[in-house]
Structure formats: structure tokens, C-alpha cells
Amino acid sequence: MSVRFVIDSLDYVRNARVHHGRISPAEFTRLQSYLFDSYGELEYTVSGLLDEYSRPTICILIKGEINLCCQRCLGKLAHTLDLQTNLLLVKNEAELEQNDEDDTVDSILVSSEMDVPGLVEDEIILSFSISLCHQEGKCSTELSANHQVVDKKLREHPFAALAELKKTH
Ligand SMILES: [Zn+2]
Known part of the structure; x- marks a missing residue:
């Protein structure tokens, strides 16, 4: 079953909306190539807020445990996720590019149909370090x-x- 859940990102900020959800790793298609099995459940929270400079921001929290494939031995690698990301909402591609040059800010285009599970999946994949491996000798x-x-x-x-x-x- 694929989950489709979209939000209006500006509406989320304007009304300080919050959404909590749970999702099984099995439901993320792009994540599959990293997974050892579909064990676990991820909890996420998406909220709209204004950051310290009063800029519209979507905050994403993700917590949970999943089993990844070790890149060295292909065995099971238990992995705990505890992520928090703030995504600055920008109006157009130009602003997006401008922010890309600033490593301290992650930004995303304003959308009335922001795909929440897709965003959660993006953040998880981005959080993986280059080497997803067991410790040396393990x-x-x-x-x-x-x-x-x-x-x-x-x-x-x-x-x-x-x-x-x-x-x-
Ligand atoms: Zn290994």
C-alpha cells in the first residue's frame, strides 16, 4: 500500500499546524535498496512555524529504528533514526538556488500539495552517512x-x- 498524504505548506505555517504520523519502512520505495528487511516503524511529526527570522519553515522530526544492509558484508545493520530538519519555504527556483549556496539552510519550494511521506523519505536517505557499515571487525x-x-x-x-x-x- 502506498501512502499519499499531502499538505499545503503555507497553510501549515500560517496556522501553526502539526501532523503526527507513523509509517512502516516497507512503504518507502526509494528506501528499499538500503533496507535489510522491513522491520520497525517510524514516527514522524511535520509542523509549520516561523523561524527566528520570521521566515516560513516546515519542521520535520523523524524517530525510529530500521534495519539497514551493511555495505561491506550485506548483513543486518540496526540503525536508529533521530532526525530533526527545518526546511525554509521559498517561492521560486531562484530563491532555492540562492539558499543552496548557504550550507546552514535547507530550503524547499512552497507547495499546496507537499508530499509528506516523500519528504520524510528524503530526509532519511539524506541522513545516511557515506559508509553504512558495521564497525571494523563486526x-x-x-x-x-x-x-x-x-x-x-x-x-x-x-x-x-x-x-x-x-x-x-
Ligand atoms: Zn558488515
Whole structure:
């Protein structure tokens, strides 16, 4: 089941609206490639507010636990999310570009149909560090051994190993 929940972002700010929701990781399509399984549930809060400079802002809070795939051994990597992001609402692409140059501000275009689950998913994916791995020495040995075999084959017979990978995936 796909969730579609849209909000009018300016209306959220004007009326200081708040929305709480829960969502299963299984419902995020783009997140799937990072997930080990669909364990867990994410809690999120989306609220409209004015920041300290009285600029319209959408605040997103995300909390929960999910199981990611370790990029090294492909084993289960428990990951806790506890995110807070403020997104400044801007009226047009020019303002968006202007803010892109400022690393301290994240901004988003004003929309009367802001896709909330999509935003939550974006924030989760953006929060991942480059290396989603177990700590050194904590990888699943069985799986990493398998991986090494493929690595070795790749070095020796790149095309044969690739063909093999295609078969198994
Ligand atoms: Zn690992």
C-alpha cells in the first residue's frame, strides 16, 4: 500500500499546524535498496512555524529504528533514526538556488500539495552517512567470506564473475 498524504505548506505555517504520523519502512520505495528487511516503524511529526527570522519553515522530526544492509558484508545493520530538519519555504527556483549556496539552510519550494511521506523519505536517505557499515571487525564473517570470493573472482575473471552475480540477483 502506498501512502499519499499531502499538505499545503503555507497553510501549515500560517496556522501553526502539526501532523503526527507513523509509517512502516516497507512503504518507502526509494528506501528499499538500503533496507535489510522491513522491520520497525517510524514516527514522524511535520509542523509549520516561523523561524527566528520570521521566515516560513516546515519542521520535520523523524524517530525510529530500521534495519539497514551493511555495505561491506550485506548483513543486518540496526540503525536508529533521530532526525530533526527545518526546511525554509521559498517561492521560486531562484530563491532555492540562492539558499543552496548557504550550507546552514535547507530550503524547499512552497507547495499546496507537499508530499509528506516523500519528504520524510528524503530526509532519511539524506541522513545516511557515506559508509553504512558495521564497525571494523563486526561484520558477519560468513557473508563477508562470500563477498571476498566474489571479489577474488572479479579480479581474476571479471566477466565470468559478473555473469555469476547476475544469475544470483
Ligand atoms: Zn558488515
